[in-house]
Amino acid sequence: MPVRLKPTLAVALIATLALAGCTAADTTETATDSAVVESDTTTTTTDFAASNGDCEAMAATFRDVESANPDSPDPELTATCDGDVLSVTSNAIPDYLYIATTPEELQASTVALKLAVSPTVADVPGEVPALGTIGIAVNGVPIYGPTENTGGDVLSLRGALSECGSHSSPVEFHLHLFGWDDDVDCLYSAEEVESGDSILVGWSADGYPIMSGYVCADEECTEMVQLESSWQLTDDSLFASDTWSAHTYVEGSGDLDQCNGRVDADGQYRYYTTTTFPYFMGCYYGEVSDDAIAGGGGAGPGGRP
Structure with a gap:
């Protein structure tokens, strides 16, 4: 069953937290220069304990995965608590029907993350890496950033992604964006996404939750809206070669x-x-430990690889 948050009208917060820039120096701001965005179409954690120190509740958000692809390895996913860390391991095989959009076969790999149960706000939010894992979905599929090997935006490659926002690479199957469509088997069905609830998609490497951006516009949920990114395309000539600079x-x-x-x-x-x-994250709001992602991937405040 999907973990959802009951929609409610937002109450404006007086936030003292702040964010730093995560791109080149000419667009970077210090942590005290950019105020945290406060919600005006939000959800509440009435029935969901997120990032509050409850490791068992956090572990329970991960699915009991079952095979949906009989010709591929069965999906594997475990989430276990070790003090203030949730260790999540999977083999990156989806629990929904695989749709091939690249020449690579669906193959098992080793995905391992150690997520902070009580994440810490970073003094200077870190850049998400150009390649590789930046988080993990509730079905164990790794979440990647917006770029491909070329440095270009993943959407610059026509047909590279399925309707689910996922594809296979020589390394592993992964998500670049959260997608859904009618009559298509994805992380969530269109009916679930459009049901009037905000749905938990997964967890960032810093321990903060990643939610569906399709949310109720008001307490009664008379309509749903797609939250908009504050990143703007300012140089479309770079979209296919350097999407961060674009x-x-x-x-x-x-x-x-x-x-x-x-x-x-x-x-x-x-x-x-x-x-x-950036589809999922534009930077890490929280601190990412050196061992958060097996094999690396959690970038700090320095330059993007």
Whole structure:
């Protein structure tokens, strides 16, 4: 069953937290220069304990995965608590029907993350790496950033992604964006995404939750809206070769902050998926430990690899 948050009208927060820039020096801001975005269409954690120190509740958000692809390895996923760390391991095989969009076969790999149960806000939010894992979905599929090997935006490669926002690479199967469509088997069905609830998509490497950005516009949920990124395409000539340089964070131009998240009315910081760059996260709002992602991937405040 999907883990969902009951929609409620947001109450404006007086936030003292702040964000730093995560791109080149000419667009970077210090942690005290950019205020955290506060929610005006939000959710509450009435029935979901997120990033509050409850490791068992956090572990329970991961699915009991079952095979959906009889000609491929069965999906494997475990989430175990060790003090203030949640260790998540998977083989990257999806629990939904695989749709081939690349020449690579669906193959098992080793995905291992150690997530902070009580994440710490970074003094200077870190850049997400150009390649590799930046988080993990609730079905154990690794979440990647917006770029491909070329440095270009993943959407610059026509047909590279399935309707689910995923594809196989020579390394492993992974998500680049949160997608759904009618009559297509994805992480969540269109019916679930459009049901009136905000749905937990996965967890960032810093321990903060990643939610579907398709949310209720008001307490009664008379309509649903897609939250908008505050990253703007300012040089489309670079879209297919250097998507980070092609985009600029413009504070207040969308619904979310530079990391593609916000503080909701319950005081909880959450990332939200968007249909435009950066799709999942624009930077790490929280601290990412050196061993958060097996084999690396958690970039710090320095330059993007």
